[in-house]
Amino acid sequence: MDYEKSAGIFFLVLGLIFILFPMFSTELVSIIVGLSLVFFGISAAFMGYTLKDEQREVAIAIIIIGIISMIIGLLFIFYINAIAFLVAFEFYIVGFIMILFGIVGLISKVNRISNFTSILVLLMGIVAIALGVFAANNPLYLAIIIGVVLIIEGISYLLSD
Template identity: 45%
Template sequence: MESNQISGLLSIILGLIFIICPIFSTAFLSILIGLSLVFFGIALILSGFSAVNIIVGILAIIVGLVFVFNITALSFIFGLQFYIIGILMVLAGIVGLISDTQIGKLASVLIIVLGIISFALGGFSIDQPLFAAILIGVALIIQGVRLYLE
């Protein structure tokens, strides 16, 4: 088996787990999003020592740590995570556009677009937090099938 097929099978299996066990998936995503925000905040602070980078980076780290260490309290507001991530991504993209950091302008625009998409996904997830876990499961299965067939 090639590495694409193995990655595809793992993606399909993970997608099925997300669909079958959405509560577990929600907790897993809370930790994953929290760690991502912590690393994003650290990278943002280290990318340029401007005041805006440091403020947004510290906010991202604080929110990330809350998501990692307070899973049960955040499980019912999972949709709000998308809003917060969307806002932080839009802020980081704007900072990348107006500052002379090493982040490219195209990358900054893509970060803004992804932030807006994340914000929109929060609107869908706020009514039903498990919707996001199922949506991610479906996306993983589609990606897994694509990888397996390559």
């Protein structure tokens, strides 16, 4: 079985879990968001460390954002119970961190590609905050929407050549 078919089956099963057990899926989202923040924090801290000789102030800001991201990620993984309203909180935190990272990237002005990616990160941060607003109002619906998206993605993988 090739990668696309395996991924398709995985996404289908995961999508069904999100739809059938939305409270369980909020815990899963908490762990996934936590892992994402930890890995983002590691990469941001490393990027800040590599910039320390060129742009000291920007490097310090990026390292601080990375460390804060790692700490919050570990909290989401190990200490915060994924009650439905916390899913919205997670989106707010991730959105805020992405907006900060985008602003720091725009201020640093390393090159055109960096500016473009900083704008994308900034926009994705705004989208994450908007999802947080939606999740605060309808946390179980958010899990169902994620489940539907996973099922659609799974079907597209299964139907791909």
